[in-house]
Amino acid sequence: MAFQLPELGYAYDALEPNIDARTMEIHHTKHHNGYTTKLNAAIAGTDLDEKSIEDILTNLDMSNSAVRNNGGGFFNHSLFWTVMNPEDRGYLSGELKDAIEDAFGSKDAFIEAFSNAAATQFGSGWAWLCVHPGGKVEVCSTPNQDNPLMPGVSCTGIPILGLDVWEHAYYLNYQNRRPDYINAFFNVINWNEVERRYAEAK
Ligand code: MN3
Numbered sequence: 001m002a003f004q005l006p007e008l009g010y011a012y013d014a015l016e017p018n019i020d021a022r023t024m025e026i027h028h029t030k031h032h033n034g035y036t037t038k039l040n041a042a043i044a045g046t047d048l049d050e051k052s053i054e055d056i057l058t059n060l061d062m063s064n065s066a067v068r069n070n071g072g073g074f075f076n077h078s079l080f081w082t083v084m085n086p087e088d089r090g091y092l093s094g095e096l097k098d099a100i101e102d103a104f105g106s107k108d109a110f111i112e113a114f115s116n117a118a119a120t121q122f123g124s125g126w127a128w129l130c131v132h133p134g135g136k137v138e139v140c141s142t143p144n145q146d147n148p149l150m151p152g153v154s155c156t157g158i159p160i161l162g163l164d165v166w167e168h169a170y171y172l173n174y175q176n177r178r179p180d181y182i183n184a185f186f187n188v189i190n191w192n193e194v195e196r197r198y199a200e201a202k
Contacts, residue, residue, distance in 0.1 A: 002040040003053065005033050006078050014086035018184035020173040028081070031168055035073030035145070042066035053078075057149040072145030076126055079162050083197075085190035092191050096198040099137045110139070111186060114163070117141040118182045124166040129194070130157030135202035141165075160197035161189070 008028060013021035043049050048056050048067065053075045062068055092100065092107055104110040110129075118127035121141040130138045130148045140148065140155030147162070148155045163185050170181035 002044075003036055003074055005036045006081065008081050010086050015084060015188050018187045019084075019170075019181075023168075023170065023172045026172075027077075027164075027169060032073070032077040035070045035077065038066065039070035039074045042070055054149060057147065058151070060150050062150065062152060068150070069145050072147055072150070075149070076145055076147055076162055076164065079159060080164055082193050083161050083190050084185075084188045085193070086188065088192065089188070089190050090192035090195065092195075094195060095135065095202075096137075096191075096195045099131075099135050099198070099202075103137045104139075113139045114161075115179070115182050115186075118163050118165050118185075119179055121165050127163045127165060128155065128159045129161035130155055130159050131198055131201040132157045133202070135198075137198075158197075158201035160201055161194050 005028075008024070011021075012024040012028070015024060042064075043056070053071060056067065056071050057075055060068060060071070097107070100107060100110045104113055114127055114129060117139050118141065121127060121143065123143065125141055125143040126145075126147065127141045128139065128148055130140065132138065137160075138155060138157055142148065142153055142155065146153050148157050148159050163182065165178060165182075170178065174181040174184075
């Protein structure tokens with residue numbers, strides 16, 4: 001069964017001025033759509049065809065570069081759109097706030113750690129907030145379209161917040177100013193969704 005490109009759930013211009021409409025449209029209709037189409041081509045007729053994306057990535061043969069790159073790209077962007085929202089974003093609270101304060105000391109220290117992971121990921125990749133069994137959280141980054149679900153990746157756990165730091169995610173508006181894009185991301189995080197994912201994952 002083929003994977004479908006998910007809808008954003010908001011308009012392309014809804015995250016302006018933090019993320020511009022043109023970037024969002026190209027990112028969704030070209031990049032994410034491309035990963036989705038290529039993932040479907042890569043799994044068609046194989047034993048991966050009936051599996052969930054989480055199952056595919058968790059049990060991935062990392063030498064299968066078509067599924068690694070496009071399955072990762074499909075999953076990562078599907079998560080990314082949901083952890084941003086123009087409105088009804090909520091705020092860091094509840095059990096997730098407690099877990100973040102346990103791990104980092106404060107919300108500000110978490111923001112610094114996450115921003116640092118995003119800024120120092122060399123070349124293309126993602127920054128993540130992951131949850132371990134029991135609820136402990138961790139920040140890390142991965143190259144390309146890898147993610148913490150994949151075997152042998154440097155960080156483990158279930159990703160509940162991700163930031164795309166590929167240049168295609170910010171270059172039109174921010175050019176080489178990745179740190180400005182990272183700062184802007186914190187203005188649009190959908191904490192309600194991150195908390196929902198935390199409760200589900202822990
Ligand atoms: Mn991207």
